[in-house]
Amino acid sequence: MTPARSQRMIADTPEIGEVTQALRDRLEAIWETKPGFVGWLASVDHKEIGLRYIVTAFLLLAIGGVEALVMRLQLIGPDRHLLTPEQYNQFFSTHGMTMIFLYASPILSGFSNYLFPLFLGSRDMAFPRMNALSYWVYLASALFLYAGFVVGAGPNDGWFNYVPYASREYNPGLNMDIYALGMILLGISTSVGAANFIVTVFRCRAPGMSINRMPVIIWGTLTASVANLVVIPAVSLAFFLLWLDRQFGTHFFDPAGGGQPLLWQHLFWMFGHPWVYAIVLPAMGMVSDGLPVFCRHPLVGYTAVALATVATMVLGFGVWVHHMFATGLPGLSLSFFSGASILIAIPSAVAIFAWIATIWLGRPILTTAFLFFASMILLFVIGGVSGFMTASVPVDWQLTDTYFIVAHIHYVLIGINVFPVVGATYFWFPKMTGRLMDERLGRWNFWTMFAGFNIAFLPMHLTGLMGMPRRVYTYPAGMGFTTLNLITTIGSFLFAAGVLMFFWNVVKSWRGGAEAGPDPWKGPTLEWAIPSPPPPYNFAVIPTIATRHPLWEDDLDEGRARSTLDRGMTLAHGKEALATTSLDGEPDMILKMPEDTLAPLMLTLALTLLFAAMLGKLWWLAAIGSGAVLAALIFWTWPRRQLLEREAAVHG
Amino acid sequence: MAEQVISAPRSLPVGPVESHGVGWNGMACLIASEAALFGYLLFSYYYLGASNPRGWLMEPHPDLHLALPNTLLLLASSVAAWWGERGVRQESKGQALAGLALALVMGTVFATVQVYEWHAKTYAPGTSSYASLYFITTGLHMAHVVIGLAVLAMLILWIAFGYFSPLRRLPVSNGVLYWHFVDAVWLFVFTTYYLTPLLGFAR
Numbered sequence: 001m002t003p004a005r006s007q008r009m010i011a012d013t014p015e016i017g018e019v020t021q022a023l024r025d026r027l028e029a030i031w032e033t034k035p036g037f038v039g040w041l042a043s044v045d046h047k048e049i050g051l052r053y054i055v056t057a058f059l060l061l062a063i064g065g066v067e068a069l070v071m072r073l074q075l076i077g078p079d080r081h082l083l084t085p086e087q088y089n090q091f092f093s094t095h096g097m098t099m100i101f102l103y104a105s106p107i108l109s110g111f112s113n114y115l116f117p118l119f120l121g122s123r124d125m126a127f128p129r130m131n132a133l134s135y136w137v138y139l140a141s142a143l144f145l146y147a148g149f150v151v152g153a154g155p156n157d158g159w160f161n162y163v164p165y166a167s168r169e170y171n172p173g174l175n176m177d178i179y180a181l182g183m184i185l186l187g188i189s190t191s192v193g194a195a196n197f198i199v200t201v202f203r204c205r206a207p208g209m210s211i212n213r214m215p216v217i218i219w220g221t222l223t224a225s226v227a228n229l230v231v232i233p234a235v236s237l238a239f240f241l242l243w244l245d246r247q248f249g250t251h252f253f254d255p256a257g258g259g260q261p262l263l264w265q266h267l268f269w270m271f272g273h274p275w276v277y278a279i280v281l282p283a284m285g286m287v288s289d290g291l292p293v294f295c296r297h298p299l300v301g302y303t304a305v306a307l308a309t310v311a312t313m314v315l316g317f318g319v320w321v322h323h324m325f326a327t328g329l330p331g332l333s334l335s336f337f338s339g340a341s342i343l344i345a346i347p348s349a350v351a352i353f354a355w356i357a358t359i360w361l362g363r364p365i366l367t368t369a370f371l372f373f374a375s376m377i378l379l380f381v382i383g384g385v386s387g388f389m390t391a392s393v394p395v396d397w398q399l400t401d402t403y404f405i406v407a408h409i410h411y412v413l414i415g416i417n418v419f420p421v422v423g424a425t426y427f428w429f430p431k432m433t434g435r436l437m438d439e440r441l442g443r444w445n446f447w448t449m450f451a452g453f454n455i456a457f458l459p460m461h462l463t464g465l466m467g468m469p470r471r472v473y474t475y476p477a478g479m480g481f482t483t484l485n486l487i488t489t490i491g492s493f494l495f496a497a498g499v500l501m502f503f504w505n506v507v508k509s510w511r512g513g514a515e516a517g518p519d520p521w522k523g524p525t526l527e528w529a530i531p532s533p534p535p536p537y538n539f540a541v542i543p544t545i546a547t548r549h550p551l552w553e554d555d556l557d558e559g560r561a562r563s564t565l566d567r568g569m570t571l572a573h574g575k576e577a578l579a580t581t582s583l584d585g586e587p588d589m590i591l592k593m594p595e596d597t598l599a600p601l602m603l604t605l606a607l608t609l610l611f612a613a614m615l616g617k618l619w620w621l622a623a624i625g626s627g628a629v630l631a632a633l634i635f636w637t638w639p640r641r642q643l644l645e646r647e648a649a650v651h652g
Numbered sequence: 653m654a655e656q657v658i659s660a661p662r663s664l665p666v667g668p669v670e671s672h673g674v675g676w677n678g679m680a681c682l683i684a685s686e687a688a689l690f691g692y693l694l695f696s697y698y699y700l701g702a703s704n705p706r707g708w709l710m711e712p713h714p715d716l717h718l719a720l721p722n723t724l725l726l727l728a729s730s731v732a733a734w735w736g737e738r739g740v741r742q743e744s745k746g747q748a749l750a751g752l753a754l755a756l757v758m759g760t761v762f763a764t765v766q767v768y769e770w771h772a773k774t775y776a777p778g779t780s781s782y783a784s785l786y787f788i789t790t791g792l793h794m795a796h797v798v799i800g801l802a803v804l805a806m807l808i809l810w811i812a813f814g815y816f817s818p819l820r821r822l823p824v825s826n827g828v829l830y831w832h833f834v835d836a837v838w839l840f841v842f843t844t845y846y847l848t849p850l851l852g853f854a855r
């Protein structure tokens with residue numbers, strides 16, 4: 001295939017072939033990332049990017065964890081002075097920001113990035129360059145956000161950053177400006193990533209994979225991405241307006257000039273609540289896909305679970321006000337939002353019953369991954385019940401801003417995010433590295449984390465019910481909090497030890513774990529049909545899908561339809577992938593995929609320069625930054641012949 | 653169906669053809685997200701308008717003398733851009749260049765008039781929350797106009813280079829779609845700031 005021919009070709013009948021070594025060699029040459037540092041910087045391979053996401057997010061989990069441990073040392077007994085009140089404020093705010101924005105969501109993006117094309121039988125994401133961009137901008141915003149904390153100017157008003165305390169009057173330093181601009185930068189990364197997931201799901205599935213045959217995690221990430229796409233602008237706008245109020249004397253949140261502090265809360269929670277679901281739904285999807293493998297039984301109630309995922313988000317849009325029950329809103333609106341918040345328990349219950357039924361009907365194999373997935377169900381129930389309680393307005397008035405809420409947050413976030421994610425690592429690590437993780441160490445890892453977590457956070461409900469307020473740097477002796485706090489701190493360190501064992505297991509197994517082979521768990525979905533680690537092009541031939549469990553068709557005997565995995569379109573005339581129709585997954589067009597490029601990194605550097613200049617109000621530098629952004633965008637979008645974005649013109 | 657994909661493969665378009673291609677889906681996502689951004693801005697306006705006492709509006713009777721013709725001009729620029737895109741579709745380079753250049757000029761005039769409007773105001777962004785909202789909403793819209801103008805300028809350049817044909821023209825269709833979006837958003841901004849006070853909102 002010469003480039004000249006491909007340029008003039010508007011339509012073509014794809015060649016059909018078998019998987020042969022010759023084909024593999026040809027694809028390898030087309031798809032592999034170039035060696036060397038520049039090749040590494042320019043890579044647009046979704047697996048490379050996914051791994052970077054995962055490693056970065058786990059690093060940030062560790063950093064946020066260290067902050068948590070310092071706080072727990074401060075709270076180990078009454079009247080301690082390890083941290084000053086201001087330092088404590090920065091610690092809990094930075095911890096919250098790190099965990100929610102820099103760990104919980106990016107880690108899921110990492111897994112989805114790595115796994116989406118493998119689940120879907122595709123060669124890459126729909127927009128590989130945008131994929132690289134979303135990672136680089138994520139990294140840049142993490143550094144940007146941490147720059148303040150490192151020099152003692154971290155956020156100090158909690159992760160949701162309420163005005164007026166975030167206003168300049170009370171917070172004259174750069175703390176909030178860094179937080180505000182950093183969050184806008186991070187918003188770019190998340191939005192770009194969300195758009196990529198959405199288009200990939202709708203356009204890049206293997207032929208025959210109609211939407212009722214997608215793995216559940218795809219439903220989770222898709223739902224989360226749709227939500228992110230439309231709610232991220234709310235929080236970016238809120239932070240932008242805050243920055244203007246602080247630096248340019250506007251009056252969005254300032255009552256003296258006709259502004260409204262509650263506007264911040266509305267804008268923040270319109271984003272914040274759907275976001276909370278966005279950081280649990282894909283993790284619930286991990287359990288829905290992982291658990292059945294170890295139960296040797298398909299997920300019970302696939303359709304119900306998929307619909308419940310979507311329903312959770314739809315309701316999630318209607319519950320933002322439940323974070324504001326204590327703000328003095330009209331009674332009727334409180335009732336409405338309270339009702340919606342209670343209703344949202346129903347789709348969650350659907351998922352829980354589906355998992356329990358799957359375990360019940362299957363023959364569970366107690367691997368480490370299974371333990372993590374199954375324990376999540378229990379933690380979810382505890383976190384769900386405490387959340388359900390605070391959905392009721394009178395109860396919320398009693399409990400808001402106490403440690404009861406801190407307990408709830410951690411049951412939900414650690415229970416529904418960290419546990420499934422660690423389970424998912426045990427489950428998919430063999431696919432990503434070709435090696436199994438150590439099961440013996442895995443057991444130790446699981447039980448230490450599980451025990452530590454519950455020792456730390458179960459008593460915290462009680463601490464809250466007894467009235468200990470959250471976000472307070474210490475407490476006096478004789479209030480009845482002392483023993484409970486001591487237990488919590490001990491539990492926290494145990495939990496942290498468990499997480500360390502996990503990291504250790506990853507490092508150890510990556511270096512010298514047992515060979516995994518393509519399909520160590522006998523999984524049902526497409527990723528297990530290809531070598532571990534997958535070759536750069538993923539699938540040598542594009543698979544054709546006939547059922548929801550392409551690799552379990554013979555065992556399940558659900559009908560005569562069979563998927564074809566070893567014969568299909570070869571698409572080896574350059575970097576090519578297949579696009580299919582949105583709902584039925586019929587072949588629709590052949591995509592020309594972009595080569596590795598430095599454009600995403602250049603755009604990220606330009607954006608970072610622009611944001612740093614805005615922070616320092618150095619307008620000449622901001623002008624340079626804007627110019628650089630423009631230049632990077634023009635370079636990026638310049639129509640390329642290789643991508644068939646333009647004709648092979650005689651001139652130009 | 654599964655068997656046919658392999659046994660009787662159909663001929664498929666290669667690369668983006670006409671306005672079909674994943675790039676179009678990407679543009680749709682961008683527009684959805686940007687539309688949401690303006691939705692939140694307008695929400696803020698209505699929320700503050702409804703929660704403030706009378707007298708919050710600094711312009712209870714907005715002056716339409718410049719704003720209305722300017723709005724019509726922006727709408728007309730959308731028509732010009734559409735006509736230019738049609739030029740690409742019909743392989744008429746002259747029409748394509750003329751249409752997009754006309755849109756570019758009209759958009760630039762719109763922006764200039766808008767800057768003049770800002771200067772003519774008796775209040776500044778720091779005067780009150782109404783003033784803040786007015787300047788930031790129209791200002792963010794202006795930022796989108798400027799981006800849209802840059803897109804039009806690049807399209808003109810690329811068309812002049814002869815890059816596109818009726819079949820290979822996704823960048824043109826995407827760019828023009830973005831311009832339509834920028835114009836559509838202005839209708840909402842215009843309705844909010846210029847028309848709803850006349851209808852009695854927050855007066």
Ligand code: HEM
Pocket residue numbers: 065068069071072092093095096097099100103104157158159160406409410413414417418456469470471472492495496
């Ligand atoms: C070793 C594990 C952890 C410990 C010991 C821990 C401990 C703490 C402590 C002491 C606070 C501050 C309570 C207060 O003064 O109000 C806190 C707040 C918080 N934590 Fe954790 N945490 C851990 C892990 C996590 C994880 C994994 C997440 C999320 C994925 C998370 C999310 C949060 C959030 C959102 C807050 C609220 C911050 C705020 O009030 O603005 N934590 N945590």
